[in-house]
Amino acid sequence: MPNSATQTKQVSTVEQNSWWKNAVGYQIYPRSFKDSNHDGIGDLNGIREKLPYLKELGIDFIWVNPIYASPNIDNGYDISDYQAIHEDFGTMEDFQALLKEAHRLDLKIIMDLVVNHTSDQHPWFLESKKSLDNPYRDYYHWTDATKDCPPNNWQSFFGGSTWTYDETTKQSYFHVFAKEQPDLNWTNPKVRHDIYQMIRWWLDLGIDGFRIDAISHIQKEPWDFNITDNQWAPFMNVSGIEVYLQELKAIFDEYKVMTVGEASGVPHHEAADWTGDNGYFNMIFELEHCERIGEPGYQKGSISHLKNSLNQWQTSLADHGWNALYLENHDTPRSVSVYGDDSPEAAKALATVLLLLKGTPFIYQGQEVGMTNYPFTSIEEIDGADTIHFYQTLLAQGTKSEDALAIAVNWSRDHSRTPFQWEDTLHGGFSTATPWLQVNENYRMINAAQKELESSSIFHHYQELIRLRKETTALIHGKFELLLPEHPTVFSYTRTTETEQWLILVQLAREQTTVSLPDTLDCSAWKEVLATTKTQPLTKQMLLSDYEAHVYKKTLN
Template sequence: MPNSAIQTKQMSIETKKNWWKNAVGYQIYPRSFKDSNHDGIGDLNGIREKLPYLKELGIDFVWINPIYASPNVDNGYDISDYQAIHEDFGTMEDFQALLNEAHNLNLKIIMDLIVNHTSDQHPWFLESKKSLDNPYRDYYHWADATREVPPNDWQSFFGGSTWTYNETTEQSYFHVFAKEQPDLNWKNPKVRHEIYQMIRWWLDLGIDGFRIDAISHIQKEPWDFKITENQWAPFMNVAGIELYLEELKAIFNEYNVMTVGEASGVPHQEATDWTGENGYFNMIFELEHCERIGTVGQQKGSIPHLKHSLNQWQTSLEADGWNALYLENHDTPRSVSVYGDDTPEAAKALATILLLLKGTPFIYQGQEVGMTNYPFSSIEEINAADTIHFYQTLLDQGMIDTEALAIAVNWSRDHSRTPFQWENTLHGGFSTVEPWLRVNDNYPMINAAQKDLESSSIFHYYQTLIRLRKQTDALIDGTFELLLPEHPTVFCYTRTTETERWLILVQLGREETTVSFPDSWDYAKWVEIISNSETKSLHSKLCLSNYEAHVYREIIG
C-alpha cells in the first residue's frame, strides 16, 4: 500500500477514534424538554419525538441529565437504582427506542454517570445502615460520633455538616452533598467492582459515552485533616484519586466512547493530567469561568473574568488535552441573561464565541432559540431546594421578603430548568397540562417555531456556525490566541493553521467602542464570513456596538 494511502487510512482511524473533536453536543434536561404523555413532566418519548429537530440543528450527540430511578431529592443526582429508569421519564424499553432512533439519525447518546454517591434509598445504603457488621457497611463512609458532635467540622456543598448521625448504629455517615446522598467508599474494591460492572452494562447496551458527575470528589482526606484556606480541600481532587481514575480510564478505553469529567477543583495548570494523551477523560468541564459581579440580587457574569478564564484553559490545553465548552447548563442561569440583555443580538454574539473556540461545544436546551431567565415573583414558583433554603436563611437573618427573594433567585438553577418553549401555544407547546415548573411568559416571542418564520432566527445562526465549524480545520485544530485581553467588553481571538487565520470579534454590550489591530496586517486579505449585524470590512480601527459579532478569514501565503 502506498505511503499516502497508509497515512489516509491512519487519519481516518484517528478521526473515528476522536470523533468528539469534530462534534457539537446538546444537553437535555429531560424533565423540561418535551412532555409526550400529558402529565406536565418531560420524558424519553418526548426527547425521541424531537430528535429530527436536533438533527436539523446540526448537533452530533445528546447529553441527557439523569433519568435513573431516584427519590428526586437532588433532581435525579440521587440514584436509587443505576439500571432502572425513573417512572416519570418512561421505561427501559422507551430508552432503548430512543437510543435506536438516535443512532438511526447518526446521533449519539451520552449519559450522566454519578458514582461519587448514591441515594440513601439505594439498596446498598439501606443495608449499610442496618448494623456495624453488615456486608454493605463499608460501601459507604462511617465514623464514630455522637448526635451532638460529628467526626469533624467539614461542611457540605449544600450547607451544614458533611456528617449525618444514625441512631441505630450510633455512627455518622459522610456526604459532600445532601444528607440523602451518602458518599460511596471508593477505597473498598467491592464498591469499585459493582460500579465497573454497572458502567459496562450501560456501554454494552450501546450508549456512546458518559458525562461523569462530581468525579473529583471520590477521594477524601483522613478525617483528622485540618482545613486552612479552602473549605472543600478535604474532598476535592485529593491525592490518590488517580488510582481510581486510571481504573475508569482502562474501562472506557475498551469502548469507542466519549468521556467528559466534571472536574470541580482541578485548576487549568493540572488540566493535562485529566485530559489529553495520557489523561483520564477525553475532556473536562471546568467551573472557573462562572464568576458573578454586581449588586447582590442583580448579579451578572463578569466578561473580563470570562475572557481571562477561558484564555487560561485554551492555552493550558493548546498542545495536549481538550476543552468541553459551555456557557450555560442545568446548574447555571441563562447565558443571554447573564452576559447579555435577553436579545437575539446578544444570543448570537455569545453563540459566536462559544462555537468557534477550541474544544467541543455543548449547547444547552433552549440556548439555540434564545431562552432567557425567568422573572420569578414568588418563592412558590421555585422548585430548586437550594434556592428555597437560601431564601429561608435570608428571612431568618431578618431580611424582608422582596430583598430575600431577589437575592435567592438571582442565580437560581431554576432559570435554566423552565420548560422548553416549542411554539406559541398553551404552555409553550411543552405540554397540554400545567407543567411541573412554569413556562416563561415570553414564549409567544421566544420559541423554536420561530425558526420556520424568520430566516434570521437565532436557531438558523446556530446552524450556520455549526456548519462553519465542521467544515473548517482551523476552527477544530487551529491554535488559539486571545487579542485585546484588557478590553472590558470585547471578546476577540484568532484560530490559526499554516494555511489560514480566523478572527472572531464580538462586542458583549450595547455601548459603542473602538478597537485597534496591528498596522502590519494586510487588511485586503481578510474576508468577512459571518456576522450577526451589517457587514464590516476589517480595518486597523473598527467601531463596534449592539452585541456585534464578526468572523473574518485570512488565507496565509
C-alpha cells in the same frame, strides 16, 4: 500572526479519528424538554419525538441528564437504582427505542454517570444502615460520632454539615451534597467492582459515552484534615484519586467511548493530566469562568473574567488535552441573561464566541432559541432545594423577604430548568397539562417554531456556526490566540493553521466601542465570512456596537 516556528502542528491521525473533536453536543434536561404523555413532566418519548429538530440544528450527540430511578431529592442526581428508568421518564424499552432512533439519525447519546454518591434509598445504603457489621457497611463512609458532635466541621455543598447522625447504629455517615445523597467509599474494592459492572452494563447496551458527575470528589482527606483557605479542599481533587480515575479510563478506552468529566477544583494548569489522549477523560467541564459581579440580587457574569478564564484554558490545553465548551447548563442561569440583556443580538454574539473556540461545544436546551431567565416573584415558584435553603437562611439572618428572594433566585438553577418553549401555544407547547415548573411567559415571542422560520433567528445563526465549524479544520484544530485581552467588552481571538487564519471579533455589550487591531493582522487580506449585523470590512480601527459579531478568514502562503 505566528511565524513558521510557532505554526500549529499538523493534525495527527489520532486527532482526526477522535469524532468528539469534530462534534457539537446538546444537553437535554429530560424533565423540561418535551412531555409526550401529558402529565406535565418531560420524558424519553418526548426526546425521541424531537430528534429531527436536533438533527436539523446540526448537533452530533446528546447528553441526557439523569433518567435513573430516584426519589428526586436532587432532581435525579440521587440514584436509587442505576439500572432502572424513573417512571416519570418512561421505561427501559422507551430508552432503547430512543437510542435506536438516535443512532438511525446518526446522533450519539451520552448519559450522566453519578458515582460519587447514591440515594439514601439505594439498596446498598439501606443495607449499610442496618448494622455495624452489615456486608454493605463499608460501601459508605461511616465513623463514630455523637448526635451533637460530628466527626469534623466540614460543610456540604448544599449547606450544613457533611455528616448526618444515625440513631440506629450511633454513627454518622458522610455526604458532600444533601443528607439523602451519601457518598460511596471508593477505597473499598467491592464498591469499585460493582460500579464498574454497572458501567459496563450501560456500555454494552450501546450508549456512546458518559458525562461523569462530581468525579473530582470521590477521594476524601482523612477526617482530621485541617481546613485553611478552601472549605472544599477535603473532598476536591484529593491526592490518590488518580488510582480510581485510571481504572475508569481503562474501561472507557476498552469501549472507545466519549467521556467528559465534571471536575470542579481542577485548575487550568492541571487540566492536561485529566483530559486528552493521555488523560483520564476526553475532556472536562471547568467551572472557573462562572464568576459573578455586582450587588447580591443583581449579579451578572463578568465579561473580563470570562475572557481571561477561557484564555487560560485554551492556552493550557493548546497542545495536550481538549476543552469542553459551555456557557450554560442545568446548574447555571441562562447565558443570554447572565452575560447579555436577553436580546437576540446578545444570544448571537455569545454563540459566535462559544462555537468557534477550540474544543467541543455543548449547547444547553433552549440556548439555541434564546431562552432567558425566569422572572420569579415568589419562593413558591422555586423547585431547587438549594435555592429554597439559601432563601430560608437569608430570612433567618434577618434579610427582608423581598431582598432574600432577589438574592436567592439571582443565580438559581431553576432559571435553566423551566420547560422548553416549543411554540406559541398553551405552556409553550411543552405539555397540555400544567408543567412541573412554570413556563416563562415570553414563550409567545421566544420559541422554537418561530425561530426555525426566521432566517435571521438565533436558531439559524447556531446552524450556520455549526456548519462553518464542521467544514473548517482551522476552527477545530487551529491554534487559539486571544486578541485585545484588556478590552472590557470585546472578545476577539484568532484560530490558525499553516494554511489559513480566522478572526472572531465580538462586542459583548449594548454600547459603542472602538478597537485598534494589531498591525500584524494585515487587514487588507481578510474576507468576511459571517456577521450578525451589516457586513464590515476589517480595518485597523473597528467601530463595534450592540452585540455585533464578525468572523473573518485569511488564506496563508
